[in-house]
Amino acid sequence: MSQTVHATHSEGMAFDITVGGHTLTADSLADFGGQDRGPTPKSFLLAGLAGCTGMDVTAILGKMQMPYDSFSLQIDAESADTHPHVYTKVHITYKFSGEDLDAAKIEKAIGLSLNKYCPVAATMKHTAEITYSLEINQS
Template sequence: MKVTLNRVNDNFHFELKNERGHIVNVDSRPEFGGDDKGASPMELVLMSVAACSAIDMISILKKQRQEITSFKAEVEGERVQVEEAKPFKNIHIVFYLEGDIKEDKAAKAAQLSFEKYCSVSKTLEPTATIHYKVVLNGKQLEN
């Protein structure tokens, strides 16, 4: 796996490209000297956790022949000062699923994602605690 980074302007706007040619814009907020032309690197970390676990969960539920009509997630990260850096200490994710899905299968899909399959959350595990909730058809499920 390889990505390349190309600086777009004189500040902090970058285009990152993967080997298949997909481009992601990254920038810093104006208060940090950027032009806000893309997501920040730390926002991309949160996006990556959500996307990775969503892929896992949808894959698991499809294999179990569960009918998903809507899948959304909200992710919030709490950061802590460690010397000059501010890594994530806690990450909170809420998944909102709708469809003809059994509660136990939705809960198990999330559990399997975080405990076994999601490479992004496994990468963050040594430094951040990931908390998740599943809301199925408007009802919050027990973890």
């Protein structure tokens, strides 16, 4: 499976990036010559991980017929102190609320996402330790 991404320099450090018919802006922080008009390219990695594992878990729980009222996740990451400042630690907090939530099913879905299905996690595991926690709010 191949994919093409186009990036066009717009101004300063910013690039307009087109992928799959969607346009995104990547920029640098002001401290590094940018205008903070969009996430940094490195931040897009974490956003990609959030979307990837979130979609996986949603699909897997749907197949398990396990409904929930809400699902969100938060990613906290640490980078190496030296160039190229790769992510070295990534922690994902999965947050669910609903009635009769089955923690074992949610844990299984998360495990399948992080260890089998999510290509972003598979890519990031080469440099980062990826851990997670689960918060369940039974309503």
